Amino acid sequence: MNPYRLSAIAAAALTLAACNNAEPQQDASASAPAAAQEHVVKIGSANPLTGPFAHWGRDADNGVQLAAEEANAEKLTLDGKPVRFEVISEDDQADPKVATQVAQRFVDAGVAAVIGHLTSGAAIPASRLYNDAGITMIAGSVTSPKFTEQGYNNTFRIIANDLQQGQALAKYAVTELKSKRIAVIDDRTTYGQGLADDFAKATEAAGGTIVKREYTTNSATDFMAILTSIKGEKPELIFYGGMDAQAGPLVKQMRKLGITAVFMGADGVNTAEFAKLAGKDGEGAYASSAGASKELMPGYTAFNTKYKARFNGEIQAYAPYTYDATRVVIDAMKRANSADPKKYLAEVGKTSLQGVTGPIAFESNGDIKNGTVTLYRLESGKWAGVAKPASDASTAQ
CATH class of the missing domain: 3.40.50.2300 (Response regulator)
Structure with a gap:
C-alpha cells in the first residue's frame, strides 16, 4: 500500500475525530429565529393590474398592502402563535373568466380571505368559488346589487351599491x-x-x-x-x-x-x-x-399622508376602502383568535369598526349599513x- 496514501487516510481520520469532539451544533429548527416560527396568514388581493383599469387596480391593491404591513408591525398573535400577513396580489384583468382562474389559484393557495375583486363583472363569478371553498370575501369597490343578492354568507362590501x-x-x-x-x-x-x-x-x-x-x-x-x-x-x-x-x-x-x-x-x-x-x-x-367625500371621511387626512409616504403617489379612488376591508378581516380574526375562516367568519358580520371611510357595520346580506352616496x-x-x-x-x- 502506498505510504503517502496511509498518511492521507490518517490525516482524514484525525480531522474527523476533531470534528466529532467539537461542540455539537444546535438543531436548525431549535435555533431558527422567531420569524421562522410565525404562522403565515395569506390574504388574496384581486384587481386589474394591467390594461385600462390598472390605475384603479394598483390603487386598490396598495390599500390592502398598507393595512397588512401595519398589522405586521403590531406583532399580532392568534391562538398563541405570532402571525405574519402575506398579501398575494393577482391580476384579474377586470375579466370574468380570468377572475375565476384567479379565484381558483387563491383557493389552491389556501388564502384566509380575499379583498376584491375591483369590478362587479369579475367579483360576482369569482364569489361563487370563494363561497364553495368557505373563504371570506370583502369588496371595497363592487357596487352591483347582484353581488350581495346571491345569498352567500361569506360575501361583504363596505361601499354603497349602484x-x-x-x-x-x-x-x-x-x-x-x-x-x-x-x-x-x-x-x-x-x-x-x-x-x-x-x-x-x-x-x-x-x-x-x-x-x-x-x-x-x-x-x-x-x-x-x-x-x-x-x-x-x-x-x-x-x-x-x-x-x-x-x-x-x-x-x-x-x-x-x-x-x-x-x-x-x-x-x-x-x-x-x-x-x-x-x-x-x-x-x-x-x-x-359610492361613499363619503374625502373631506368627510374621518380618517382620510392621516391615511392620505401614509399612502403618499409609502407609495409616492396620489390615491385614485378605492385604496381607503380596500384598506378598511383588510382591517375588517384582521379585526375579525383578532376577535375570533383565529385566521381560520370557519372560526372568524361569524365575527365579520358582527363588525363595528371606525374606518378611514367611516363607521363600518354590515346588514344581514353583507351590504354595508347606511351606505353613503356623494x-x-x-x-x-x-x-x-x-x-x-x-x-x-x-x-x-
Missing part, C-alpha cells in the same frame, strides 16, 4: 339640474349596464324622459356613431354607465359634435384619470362616489362636492 347611486344621480339630474330629456349610454358590463338601468328607472320615476338608450363596450374608443344618433334627440343630459377610460374620450367626442348636454357618470368616472383624459371638455361634468362636479380639473348648482356648497351627501 341602486343607491343611480337613484341619487337621477334625482339630482331631474330635480336640481332640471334635465328632463336624458340619453343613457352603458358599456354592457355588469357594472355599467346595471348602473344605467337603475339610473334610467329612477329618472322616469322622478319625472324625466329617457329619449335614447345606446350601448358600447369597455374597450371602445370611437363613440361618434352613437353620439350622432343621440344628438338628433336633443338631450339635455347624457348619462354614461362605465369607467373613466371610455368616459374621457366620450365627452371629448360629444363636444366635437357640438353636443352641449350635461355629462354625468358615477364612481367609475369620478377620478383624476377622467379629468386628464377629458381635459377642458370635461369641465362641468357630474359624477358620484355627488361631485368637475371644476378646473378637480372634482368638488356639490349640493345645488347655485349654492356652490363644498359637499353633499
Whole structure:
C-alpha cells in the first residue's frame, strides 16, 4: 500500500475525530429565529393590474398592502402563535373568466380571505368559488346589487351599491339640474349596464324622459356613431354607465359634435384619470362616489399622508376602502383568535369598526349599513362636492 496514501487516510481520520469532539451544533429548527416560527396568514388581493383599469387596480391593491404591513408591525398573535400577513396580489384583468382562474389559484393557495375583486363583472363569478371553498370575501369597490343578492354568507362590501347611486344621480339630474330629456349610454358590463338601468328607472320615476338608450363596450374608443344618433334627440343630459377610460374620450367626442348636454357618470368616472383624459371638455361634468367625500371621511387626512409616504403617489379612488376591508378581516380574526375562516367568519358580520371611510357595520346580506352616496362636479380639473348648482356648497351627501 502506498505510504503517502496511509498518511492521507490518517490525516482524514484525525480531522474527523476533531470534528466529532467539537461542540455539537444546535438543531436548525431549535435555533431558527422567531420569524421562522410565525404562522403565515395569506390574504388574496384581486384587481386589474394591467390594461385600462390598472390605475384603479394598483390603487386598490396598495390599500390592502398598507393595512397588512401595519398589522405586521403590531406583532399580532392568534391562538398563541405570532402571525405574519402575506398579501398575494393577482391580476384579474377586470375579466370574468380570468377572475375565476384567479379565484381558483387563491383557493389552491389556501388564502384566509380575499379583498376584491375591483369590478362587479369579475367579483360576482369569482364569489361563487370563494363561497364553495368557505373563504371570506370583502369588496371595497363592487357596487352591483347582484353581488350581495346571491345569498352567500361569506360575501361583504363596505361601499354603497349602484341602486343607491343611480337613484341619487337621477334625482339630482331631474330635480336640481332640471334635465328632463336624458340619453343613457352603458358599456354592457355588469357594472355599467346595471348602473344605467337603475339610473334610467329612477329618472322616469322622478319625472324625466329617457329619449335614447345606446350601448358600447369597455374597450371602445370611437363613440361618434352613437353620439350622432343621440344628438338628433336633443338631450339635455347624457348619462354614461362605465369607467373613466371610455368616459374621457366620450365627452371629448360629444363636444366635437357640438353636443352641449350635461355629462354625468358615477364612481367609475369620478377620478383624476377622467379629468386628464377629458381635459377642458370635461369641465362641468357630474359624477358620484359610492361613499363619503374625502373631506368627510374621518380618517382620510392621516391615511392620505401614509399612502403618499409609502407609495409616492396620489390615491385614485378605492385604496381607503380596500384598506378598511383588510382591517375588517384582521379585526375579525383578532376577535375570533383565529385566521381560520370557519372560526372568524361569524365575527365579520358582527363588525363595528371606525374606518378611514367611516363607521363600518354590515346588514344581514353583507351590504354595508347606511351606505353613503356623494355627488361631485368637475371644476378646473378637480372634482368638488356639490349640493345645488347655485349654492356652490363644498359637499353633499
